[in-house]
Amino acid sequence: MVTFNKKKFRFSDWLAEKVIKAVAFLSIAVVILIFIFVFREAFPIFKMDKKEAASTETLVQESYGGLGTDNSTVKSADNQVDNSNRKQTNDEKPSSSLLSKTWMPVSDNPRYGLWPLFLGTLKVTLIALLFATPISILAAIYTSMFAKPGIREIIKPVIELLAGFPSVVIGFFALMVMATVLQNIFGYASRLNAFVGGIAMGLAAIPIIYTLTEDALTAIPKTFIEASLGLGASLRQTAFYVVLPAAVPGIFAAVVLGLGRIFGETMIALMATGNAAMISMNPFDSVRTLSATIGAEMAEVVFGDIHYNVLFLIGSLLFIFTFALNALAEFYFKNLVVRKYQSKK
Amino acid sequence: MNDIKVKVKDLSLRYGTNLALKKISMDIPEKMVTAFIGPSGCGKSTFLRTLNRMNDLIDNVAIEGEVFIDNINIYDKNIDVVNLRKKVGMIFQKSNPFAKSVYDNIAFGPRINGISHKSNLDEIVERSLKQAAIWDEVKDRLFHSALSLSGGQQQRICIARSLAVNPEILLMDEPASALDPISTAKIEELIHELKKEYTIIIVTHNMQQAARTSDLTALFYLGDLIEMNKTEIIFSNPAKKQTEDYISGRFG
Numbered sequence: 001m002v003t004f005n006k007k008k009f010r011f012s013d014w015l016a017e018k019v020i021k022a023v024a025f026l027s028i029a030v031v032i033l034i035f036i037f038v039f040r041e042a043f044p045i046f047k048m049d050k051k052e053a054a055s056t057e058t059l060v061q062e063s064y065g066g067l068g069t070d071n072s073t074v075k076s077a078d079n080q081v082d083n084s085n086r087k088q089t090n091d092e093k094p095s096s097s098l099l100s101k102t103w104m105p106v107s108d109n110p111r112y113g114l115w116p117l118f119l120g121t122l123k124v125t126l127i128a129l130l131f132a133t134p135i136s137i138l139a140a141i142y143t144s145m146f147a148k149p150g151i152r153e154i155i156k157p158v159i160e161l162l163a164g165f166p167s168v169v170i171g172f173f174a175l176m177v178m179a180t181v182l183q184n185i186f187g188y189a190s191r192l193n194a195f196v197g198g199i200a201m202g203l204a205a206i207p208i209i210y211t212l213t214e215d216a217l218t219a220i221p222k223t224f225i226e227a228s229l230g231l232g233a234s235l236r237q238t239a240f241y242v243v244l245p246a247a248v249p250g251i252f253a254a255v256v257l258g259l260g261r262i263f264g265e266t267m268i269a270l271m272a273t274g275n276a277a278m279i280s281m282n283p284f285d286s287v288r289t290l291s292a293t294i295g296a297e298m299a300e301v302v303f304g305d306i307h308y309n310v311l312f313l314i315g316s317l318l319f320i321f322t323f324a325l326n327a328l329a330e331f332y333f334k335n336l337v338v339r340k341y342q343s344k345k
Numbered sequence: 346m347n348d349i350k351v352k353v354k355d356l357s358l359r360y361g362t363n364l365a366l367k368k369i370s371m372d373i374p375e376k377m378v379t380a381f382i383g384p385s386g387c388g389k390s391t392f393l394r395t396l397n398r399m400n401d402l403i404d405n406v407a408i409e410g411e412v413f414i415d416n417i418n419i420y421d422k423n424i425d426v427v428n429l430r431k432k433v434g435m436i437f438q439k440s441n442p443f444a445k446s447v448y449d450n451i452a453f454g455p456r457i458n459g460i461s462h463k464s465n466l467d468e469i470v471e472r473s474l475k476q477a478a479i480w481d482e483v484k485d486r487l488f489h490s491a492l493s494l495s496g497g498q499q500q501r502i503c504i505a506r507s508l509a510v511n512p513e514i515l516l517m518d519e520p521a522s523a524l525d526p527i528s529t530a531k532i533e534e535l536i537h538e539l540k541k542e543y544t545i546i547i548v549t550h551n552m553q554q555a556a557r558t559s560d561l562t563a564l565f566y567l568g569d570l571i572e573m574n575k576t577e578i579i580f581s582n583p584a585k586k587q588t589e590d591y592i593s594g595r596f597g
Binding site: 231 | 397399
């Protein structure tokens, strides 16, 4: 007979619950740890400001003798040069050079101006979005509203398959094929540039924007579509005047998530954008993006150097930015659709 | 009896292999209310949706037979379905106003037909809302969201929205089944008013509603049209045993 007057301890249930809980919290812990690590490594930049400024003074006061003690084998002439360079370095504090217009981290007079990187990232992101958004949205409208089920069953998975493409493959394709083809069409000077990189990144973002837009469009209650068609609206009018406006918040979320993907994309940027950190408004000039900078330079940087810290600063900026974008998409736009249509019967 | 507006001849409909309507034939008179009754799944809603080709939207539907509206077969190859649906409006079981203002809901139909002049739209909106007997309730809230209205008001907004495109026939698929008795009474009153100008076909679960509102009643059962006649005859002296059983609540 089953008795239930006494609580029974079930070990496997207890264990399973604890394990699942631990795994869930572990993933959160990992995110937080990455967060802390990245920020901790970036932080010295701002602290160094004062220290470095202070050491400038001491250096001047102590004149040239003191530094030679570190490597006593260095000849005095070299020492001289070394010191003059260092003095120049110290003239520009690392944090003030962050806002300068040149990114030259390994020159004798290193400057860590982030503007060209920001501008480069912005340019590529904009081009990628301008390319990917209309294509994705139109494709989503087609498969959700117009396509016969058979065709839909083909197109939807094929576009989504693009999401599974390793970005290095897209980058390689952009580097070898698209760069040449696009150059032949548009006839610009540098083969690898923001335009090529933007289009390639757009390819990477299309599946994300497409899938989420498709979801948003199919989430619009069928009753709306029936109401519209019942009023004698054509399928096109229904799609563009009823379904699309109703799905706008969801589509916005899709675009924002696509933006996050483009923003953080490294491999394609590294391979297809030319990696020249310069300030220019021309979309056909080479650019260097924030993420590509980390990708290209992190392996060669001196551990603990200003350059190292600046790369981590870039990492934190990317982190904050994509985090903000995803949070916006997740908590604001997604709920907007739900609130609008699911709360009312 | 008025002139015949809709004439259905041997209409059969299949969902895949499932025969949902079996050779239905009937005549529906103009400017009268015709009610379809029957138990759930008997095919009455499906049949209603064949009259403005709403079933075209569903995959795997095969339709045989003919439906004539004003002597034109709407299943003819050359039929413009978009214009057909302007002529044959539809009200759904669940009120489905767009997530727009009351005004924009009513103006949607005229706008897609190319009417953009504000004074014309204003006039149509006012006329339609008055016809749907909801003007007094919403005239101060025209630019509020239609979703902020009560269920019964929303349903009358939907009726007004249909009227705004000047249909001749109104198909109503259980228009009051989700409403409270007071809202239901308002809709029924409205149906009574509207039949002066429109041919109304209503599907209902509620036999009292059919008895109250309709001039003709048709009983469906398992895809067959069992009996169709004047409502008072159906409810007082039906020709078939099955009809009598259903009316008296012995099955269904």
